[in-house]
Amino acid sequence: MSGQSRASPASDGITPLQQMVASCSGALLTSLFVTPLDVVKIRLQAQMNPFPKGKCFVYCNGLMDHICVCDNGNSKAWYKAPGHFSGTLDAFVKIIRREGIKSLWSGLPPTLVMAVPATVIYFTCYDQLCAVLRVKMGDRASEAPLLAGAIARVGSATVISPLELIRTKMQSQKLTYRELTDCIRSAVEAEGRLSMWRGLGPTLLRDVPFSAMYWYNYEKGKAWLCERYNTREPTFAITFVSGASSGSFAAIVTLPFDVVKTRRQVELGELQARNLSHQVSSSTFSVMKRIVMQDGFSGLFAGFLPRLIKVAPACAIMISTYEFGKAFFRKHNQERIHRPLQTNT
Structure with missing residues (x-):
């Protein structure tokens, strides 16, 4: 037992570093699969409503979203090529035919810059917290995933929020790193350090409930499917189905907050692009009220x-890849432990 604890200090038999590698692999694979969907979606959006200078849009790979600032109508990789698409399938075919299949992943680099560190922090924190809370909560251990998921999301969103703001500034104003440092310093002096976390409120309102519901339902669904199919270890199919179903449910419930968060994020990005960052965007409640007045409750x-369509496969691919990675490392650690014993015998 002492040899096992040295080799794998994590409660589920793997180290935090191995959890990070597994989550990193999941983030990379998810981005590779989901990025083409958003590239096509943004091309379709651009032909209907071309993005004027200073306009922002949200690019989402299913795991998280990113503000992208438009310098002019045709400069960005997501929608640089002219052409008319009649629908999603037509866009896929024409983009591949005219620009090559690589163009479907033209938005991948900025996605990975933000998605990979955020996902690594999030998944590793969740596993570590959940292991501790299961022990601490005793009879209520089944509720540990709900609390661990919420706390982990607060942590990852808080860490990433300033990075997203910095990236938006760099993209909108074409700043060098020195100019960026001076810009951030002056903004902090004028508006305080909390200005680096603008827009965090709506992000948490959407992502924390999503995360809490996702992990609670995922763990419940995984346990139920394992019991139903009489297996101790969840298979790839079980984790895939559990991830897709729990992600779909959480996405539907938190959709109003997603709509509000997107509105505020785009508004904030436009202020950054026009050097009007001192203007404070509307509160979550007022944005929600305005949406209902303009478009009705359905808005x-x-x-x-x-x-x-994006969240369900993204959640399924991410969690099943993550669980597969953890299972691989768990087996690897066990083999390392048993190898010296077999040699001695």
Whole structure:
């Protein structure tokens, strides 16, 4: 037992570093699969409503979203090529034919810069917290995933929020690193350190409930499927189905906050692009009220199908890859422990 604890200090038989590698692999694979969907979506958006200078849009790979600032109508890789698309399938075919298949991943680098560190922090924190809370909560250990998921999301979103703001500034104003440092320093002096976390409130309102519901339902669904199919270790199919179903449910419930967060994030990005960052965007409640007045209650559920189409496979791919990676490292650690014993015998 002492040899096992030295080799793998994590409660589930793997180290935090191995958890980070597994989550990093999941983030990379998820981004590779989901990025083409957003590249096509943004091309379709651009032909209907071309992005004017200073306009922002949200680029999402299913794991998290990113503000992208438009310098002019045709400069960005996501929608640089002219052409008319009649639909999603037509866009896929024409983009591949005219620009090559690589163009479907033209938005991948900025996605990975933000998605990989955020996902590594999030998944590793969740596993570590969940292991501790299961022990601490005793009879209520089944609720540990809900609390661990919420806390882990607060931590990862808080860490990443300033990075997202910095990246938006760099993209909108074409700053060098020295100019960026001076810009951030002056903004902090004028508006305080909390200005680096603008827009964090709506992000947490959407992501924390999503994360809490996702992990609780995922663990419950995984346990139920393992019991139903009489298996101690969840298979790839079990984790895939559990991830997709729990992600879909959480995405539907938190959709109104996603709509509000997107509105505020785009608004904040436009202020950054126009050097009007001192203007404070509307509160979550007022944005929600304005959406209901303009579009009715159904406006809070705008983008229902696109969000579901992206989030469900993203959650499924991410969690099943992550669980597969953990299982690989767990088996590797066990083999390392048993190898010296077999040699001695």
